[in-house]
Amino acid sequence: MTKCIHCGLDCGKNPVMFDDKPFCCEGCSMVYQILHEKKMNRYYTMMPTPGIRLDQDNTAGTRYAFLDQTEVRSQLLEFSDGGISRVNLFIPGIHCSSCIWLLENLNTLHTGVIHSNVNFVRKEVTITFRDAEISLRQLVELLHTIHYIPELSHSTKKKDEHQHTNRKMLMKIGIAGFAFGNIMLLSFPDYLPGGEHVDQLMAGTFGIVSFILALPVVTYCSSDFFLSAFKSLRKKIINIDLPISLGILALFLESSWEIFNGYGPGYMDSLAGLLFFMLIGRWYQGKTYESLSFDRDYRSYFPIAVTRIKEGIEDFVQLKDIEKGDVILVRNSELIPSDAILLEGEGSIDYSFVTGESFPVSKKTGDFVFAGGRQTGAALLLKVEKAVEQSYLTRLWNEEKVGETERAGIQSVVNRVSHYFTIILLALATGALIYWSFFDFGKAVYVFASILIVACPCALALTVPFTFGNVMRVFGRNGFYIRNTEVIEALTHTDTVVFDKTGTITHARSMNISWEGNPLSETEMQWTRSLARNSTHPLSVMIGEWLPESKVIIADDFREIAGLGITGVVDGNTIMIGSRRFITGNDEEVASRLSTVYLSINHVIKGHFTLENRYREGLTEVVKGFEHYNIHLISGDNDAERSNLRDIIGSDESLHFNQGPADKLSYIRNLKSQGKRVIMIGDGLNDAGALLSADVGITIADDVYHFSPACDAILQSSQFGRLHEFIRFSRSAMKIVYSGYTISFLYNIVGLAFAVQGLLSPVVAAILMPLSSITIVSFSTFSVRILAGLKKLRA
Known part of the structure; x- marks a missing residue:
């Protein structure tokens, strides 16, 4: 038989030839030619005949x-x-x-x-x-x-298909249960003393009825197993449904042979019981998956909030509270949370979060803007046109980051083990079948089926997603929001932590502010507040809130230079707010524990704001919690607080000041080049590059809930004092994973030992197989909850 190079099917007597290679049809040949011309032949080296054969469609x-x-x-x-x-x-x-x-x-x-x-x-x-x-x-x-x-049309049918699938599964369980009960009733005499003396005609009749009852069990109830096994074989893959299907067929054929040759009732009762319990197990597993998925979709979201303007009052509200028709304010660097119409301002929207292309798209009043973009200019007023879909924003966050290499974690190792597990299982079952055939062929088939059914790598494969899935749920309920389960594993391997300063280890929303310089008129304060309102930087936000309320004037030509300051034209006047270097071009900064923000109006320095830094509660405990880590601090501020931070961090060599965004990125890359596994903790504003480069990037979110797509996790500022506890929790969760693997291996070893000796019936094997998965799911869930209780985290 000549096989198609593309899909692996029989080419028949007249294969289509191209490049001296056989193909079953013109369609497969065409796909091969396209890939060959584009030098994409690696497609065929990753897996033999990976393609899909479809009838050629000229329409x-x-x-x-x-x-x-x-x-x-x-x-x-x-x-x-x-x-x-x-x-x-x-x-x-x-x-x-x-x-x-x-x-x-x-x-x-x-x-x-x-x-x-x-x-x-x-x-x-x-x-x-x-x-x-x-x-x-x-x-x-x-x-x-x-x-x-x-x-x-798939998206519109998903819900109906899901409901139909559930009904179909319950129908199969019902039919299998009906058959199992009635066949057991007919087989009852065989389990009693003297059952062999039952009238042969009646015994034969019972056998025929059992066969008839078993037919829908084999042809309908087990159809999913057969179809899955058949599809896998077509693609040269051996999945777990293949040994199960072989076990079902072996029992059915052996039992049919015994019944029609008058040798006995066969194992139709075991066959029906096998399908009944396996279907129940799969139904339960499916319900468990749904439960975990629902929990992830609706409870563990990171809390993006947005500024809603209602009756002239600005207020921060959660995304779930935003409705169609609401007017929202989006500042520079903030994410547009929903499809909307631009009411006021000039949009310069960066859609790299959505498209991967980092260039601004200009929008004017009346234009439609899509969710997921980031404003890179003055603040915008938007009218929401579509209810917020945070599932869409979360999916964007969960997608592979630009430049990110895939984390080769423990799950990839388990997937490889599971692949070879089935091959070894088939070899073991075949060996046992041959061995027992020398003594009793009926018993050999019985043992063969038991081995194929009792062993299952499913529990092995479920350990990581269920354990880490539950960890994500616990973290989410305690204000720590993880991008995906791979981040949890990455946390367990880290050995270095790097802190940013402003807005990270210091409070971003509670500083004592004062003004030093020429007195500002009401108009000048209005101009300053109107400009500061456009930025999400903690110092700009604090200054904007400190200045007296006034009518906001739209800022033109707004620009924010990361790590330096902001500038724009308000009511025809050029306003600049930022560092001394930004305003004057002079690098010298006054050594002070206070953060100093200078103000220039029409290129005349009016004075400066002083903001007294206050460290977050629990900072000392967090640093102590990282006692086995290499701890570093990088800041864009001057080194006036070096002595205080030295007392907290414990090492003068690990403190670095006057560091811009590029310096922070370079510092992280240098640590990684030394073999360090780095956690970067920042605010996501001036350190997005460093967050992206780190093994795990964590942003601290205050009341604004500023969301940075570059990060792997978001920590609510109120939970900052527990940061080290979350890292320890991740390490403990990894121990739960290893314990789950141990349980899975022990189950398979013990189950196979009994099955090989003929001490385990297929029915019991069918009960044990889903029970092993349920055990792992239950063990992971309860272990994580117990661990959360011990750590005083809300589960």
Whole structure:
């Protein structure tokens, strides 16, 4: 048999040839030619015959014409600014690492694709593309060409499909349970003393009835196992459903042979019981997954807040409280949380968080703006047009960061172990079948089925996601919001912590402020407040709140230079607020424990604000909690507080002052080059690059809940004193993971030992298999809750 190079199916008598390689159809040959021309042959080296065979569809050129309609296009796109668009598509054909590699390299197939990101579990791909080079229709046609056809109506059907799947599973459980009960009743005499003396005609009749009752169990109730095993075999993959399917078939065929040859009732009762308990186990596992997913989706979100203006009053509110029609204020560097209409101001919006392309998009009054952008100029007034979808913002946050390399964690090791587990299991079951065949073939089949069913790597694979998933839930309920479970594992390997100063170890919203210099008129204070209002920097926010309330004037030509200050034109006057170097060009700073912010109006220095720094409560305890870490501090301020910080941090060599954003980034990179595993803790304003470069970047969020996409975690400022406890909790959680692995290995070793000796029936094996997964889930959940109780964290 000649196999297709692309999909692995039989090419038949007349294979399509290209480059001296056989293909089953023109479609597979075409995909190969495209990849060959683009020098993407690695697709075929990652896995043999990874492609999908589809009947060639010559209507692809017209079937997607509807995607050119503006209304349809706007419903499908998550984002579009006229130049760059973003779409999330469900592709059922995603099934292996080669699929992921190919779909995440679409930019090689077409230059109009900027980047693409695959969610393997959901079988979804998010693609960002340039409208001028490739339209949505052309993008879908490109996917169709390489045989990854998206289901464009999937999102509207998800809920109905989910409900249908649940009903289908419950129906299968009901049928299997009905058959199990009745077959057990018919088999009852065989379990009693003297059962062998039952009338042969009646025993044969009972056997035939048992066979009839077992037919829907095998053909319908076990269909998911057979289909999964069949699909995996077509792709040269051995999944866990393959040994289960073999066990079911072995029991059914052996029992049928015994019944129709008059040798006995077979094992139809065990077969029905096996399916009944396995289906219950899978149903329970599914419900558990749903519960954990719901918890993650709705309870563990990071708390983004936004400034809402209602009846002239500015107020910070949570995203969930924002409704369509609300007017919100978005300052420089703040995230636009919802699709909206620009009411006031000039938009210069950076959509790199959404598209990966870091250049500002200009917007004027009346323009529509998409969620996920970041304003890079003066404050904007926006009217919300669509209810906030934090699931969308969270998905953006969870996507791989630009320049981030994949963390090779413990889960990748477990995935490799699980792959070989099934192969070893099949070899062991075959060996036991051969051995027992010399004594009793019926017993051999019984043992064969028991081995295939009792052993399961599922519990092994569930340990990390369930343990760390529960840790994320505990952290979220205690004000520590994690990007994904990989961050928790990364925390356990860290050995160095780097603190920023302003807004991180000092309070950002509670400073004593005073003015030194020429008295300011009401008009000058109004100008100053109007400019300061545009920035989210802690010092700008404090100054804006300290100045008396007045009507806000729109600032033109607003600019914020990270680490230096802000400037803009207010009512025709050039206002500058920032450091002495920013205002005068002089690098000399007055040595003082106070933060000094200078004010210039029309290039005349009016004086300066002094803000007395106050360290956060619990700072000393946090530093002590990191006693086994290398502790560093980097700050953009002068070194007036060196002596105080030396007493807290404990090392003068680890204190670095007058550090700009580039200096902070360089410092983190230097530590990592020395082999250090670094936690960077900042405010996400002047240290975004350093946060992104660190192994784990954590931002401290005050009442504003300033959100930095560069970070891996967000810590509410009220929980700052418990930071070291969260790190210790992560390390303890890793011990729970190792304990879960131990339980899983012991279960499989003990279960297999009994099954090989013929001391374990398939029914008991069917009960134990899901029970092992349930045990791991329960163990992880309760262990994390107990640990949270010991650490006095709310679970």
